[in-house]
Amino acid sequence: MPTGTRIAAVDDVPERGSYLFTASDRHSEDTEVILVRCEEAPGVRAWVNVCPHEFQRLDRGRGAAVRDEGIVCPKHGSMFDPCSGDCDNGEASGTTLPDVAVAVEDGDVFLVDDGYTFRHEGGEEDGDDGPSSTSHIGF
Ligand code: FES
DSSP states (O other), X not given: OOSSEEEEEGGXXXXXXXXXXXXXXXXXXXXXXXXXXXXXXXXXXXXXXXXXXXTBOSOOSSOOEEETTEEEOTTTOOEXXXXXXXXXXXXXXXXXXXXXXXXXXXXXXXEOOTTOEEEEESOTTTTTTXXXXXXXXXX
């Protein structure tokens, strides 16, 4: 088993969207992270939930917009490669999403990044975006 914390099942990560969770970083600051599907192994990647252009959240609590071309920034429409985190178009061109290390084992996604500690599913202040922000979480 990976020496990390289980985040979610791979099946919880939508093909066209993202799975949002919160981790604390080295400075004990809460940071939002998204899981997205990637065609390359292990099939899932994790990125800090922020567009480097103007620090816009990619997933605002309802899942990021993910198309064939990539993860779409809701502010200016730049698209990021779900596997590399790179952006080569629009306002955010030339930037890369900060990555968070995850591993997949037996259909589950684990947080294995030394810089982050899993806190909880959903956003940093879940509920701030209104009731719908938690709608993707199944209780
Ligand atoms: S804030 Fe994302 S492209 Fe401008």
